[in-house]
Amino acid sequence: MKRLHTRSIAALLCLGAAISVYASPPSAAVPSGFVESAGIRTKMAESCLSADPSSVLGLKDELCMESGVHPFSFSVSQSADRSTLEVSFSPLYASGRQGTWILERDLRSGEPLGIVVYPVPDPEVKVIIAPGAAGRTENDSISRLTLEIHGLPLVRDIPVGIPFSSVFTRPFEHIVSLTASAVPWHLLRPVGADYRDMASAVETLRERLPSLVYLDDGAFDHDGNPVFIASGEPQTPADILKALPEGSLPGALEGGVNCSGFAKWVVDGAIKPITGSNTRIDALKGETSSPKTHFTEPFRDSRDLYFGLNWTRHLASAAVSARLRRTKLPSNSGVDVTVEPFSASSGYQEAVGYKVSELMPYLYYLAASEGGHFYLGAISRERGEPLLRQYHHIALFFPWFDDAGAFHVAVFESALETPPEKFVSANSDAWVHLVRVRVPQTGYFWP
Structure with a gap:
């Protein structure tokens, strides 16, 4: 100069x-x-x-x-x-x-x-x-x-x-x-102390991730045993070890999960301290409200179009039920996120949610306006033949502010943590339907 x-x-x-x-x-x-x-x-x-x-x-x-x-x-x-x-x-x-x-x-x-x-x-x-x-x-x-x-x-x-x-x-x-x-x-004036339970939950997840391995169709049942979602059959030690990435050591490996099983494992960690047990897999497969058209109905079951949407809604409703100690169904549990604070965005689409490319501003808004929740996201794209929207993946989002007011988002999917910007980039063509789950108090989260 x-x-x-x-x-x-x-x-x-x-x-x-x-x-x-x-x-x-x-x-x-x-x-x-x-x-x-x-x-x-x-x-x-x-x-x-x-x-x-x-x-x-x-x-x-x-x-x-x-x-x-x-x-x-x-x-x-x-x-x-x-x-x-x-x-x-x-x-x-x-x-x-x-x-x-x-x-x-x-x-x-x-x-x-x-x-x-x-x-x-x-x-x-x-x-x-x-x-x-x-x-x-x-x-x-x-x-x-x-x-x-x-x-x-x-x-x-x-x-x-x-x-x-x-x-x-x-x-x-x-x-x-x-x-x-x-x-x-x-x-723009969050109080860092209000988000310490969220930060603690994220640290707990990071510490516990090495106990899991990705395994297609894997989950833990209501007793905490590793099983396969479709059949309910137990995972054998050979199944789990075979899924271990090359060069990795078994360590304290407990079982295998896919994206759905991982979401269940996390939410069970919030429910178990209250109820003493995990959610039941069959109860998470039931239908919830979703579009019914002559295009989708012939393929609803054969292609499992709404599996991710139903699974996340049932998990979030189970968390509400455990906290309130009375049964809340997805239809009346208030778990769906439908806010539309950004007029210039694509907004909320019924049962579809938000564009993943616009996810970060929504997570910031949600953290600031209803702090203390993490979110299960059912990811959907139009795919297959014929071309139909399918909820094929589940991810979890933990947004919070630290004591200095800095904003953080932790993204977990399929037993791994993914950088937020990488997740958004990889799914920029997709939509995400969010449901909210109240984060447990520190010390009462046992995934």
């Missing part, structure tokens, strides 16, 4: 104290851990927001101090195609990108294109503030705010109530306050 052109800007960018003109204390509505930079941005407004783009590009990277306490990295960059420039203010000691402000301007015209604010540690959660339509007066150009979660807008184009130039100098808490009635800011 080029050296600064004026002493006044150089003095600003050094480690002097940039005292915010807004002296109010942080609002409780601002996500925990968010570090404010309003003082720095206010002093830099003219040189960053109004100055000629070439002058802005002449500013060098520097370290600035907010209120003499919080160090921020100031930097300017341009896009690879040299069409835009970005001015960034990033706190040095934040979790993830939390607290970063980025101003984007058109490199030719100099017009502001928008501001991106990262309110939480997760870099996939963004507040995007764009200039409103230009009008006859400055007040006609009211800024508009979009809250984007993992690529999907949760709310879009919410009027902020002030011009764009004012947004650049305001503390984030003022932006939150101005939009509080239209933006669900509470979803």
Whole structure:
């Protein structure tokens, strides 16, 4: 970067104290851990927001101090195609990108294109503030705010109530306050302590995975014995050892499971401390509500079209029944996830669920809005001859927030843990129907 052109800007960018003109204390509505930079941005407004783009590009990277306490990295960059420039203010000691402000301007015209604010540690959660339509007066150009979660807008184009130039100098808490009635800011303020049971369950699963091996049609029965789902016949030691990957040692191997058997093994771990036994395999095979058409009915049984959907619903309902100590059928247990908070998404399709390509924003929303649940997913695709939707796979999703507010998702399928991004990529053409299961308290999860 080029050296600064004026002493006044150089003095600003050094480690002097940039005292915010807004002296109010942080609002409780601002996500925990968010570090404010309003003082720095206010002093830099003219040189960053109004100055000629070439002058802005002449500013060098520097370290600035907010209120003499919080160090921020100031930097300017341009896009690879040299069409835009970005001015960034990033706190040095934040979790993830939390607290970063980025101003984007058109490199030719100099017009502001928008501001991106990262309110939480997760870099996939963004507040995007764009200039409103230009009008006859400055007040006609009211800024508009979009809250984007993992690529999907949760709310879009919410009027902020002030011009764009004012947004650049305001503390984030003022932006939150101005939009509080239209933006669900509470979803960005998870309490880490509320998710410790979830984190504990994930660690338990990771510790127990070596006791399992993938075995087609494998599961554990209600007494905990390894069997085959279709026949109920016991798995022999030879069956289990034969399924062991080459080069692996038997260790404390207990049995083999496929994706369905693994889901049962996990849910049984939540049920067994309450009931003293596991679920019964036959009870998980019964029909649940699903589309009945003249196309599907001839193949419902022969191709087992809805096996994964029925199996996950029965497992989740069994967990509800155990917790309430009374029988709840899938039809009245409330286990199906049907929320539709993202208007720009494909939304929920009856008995089909959500696009896997849009799964991550939904898991974030679910973790924030109904924390304390993990989810069984029945994966479906149109396949076979004739081409019909078939629920052919089951995966489990554990979303939670840590004490710093960072978002995590653990994905398990067929006795293995799969990185979330790998799962989404491998199933981007599929749909997933979700059912919820309350995570047990720490110490009461025995898979």
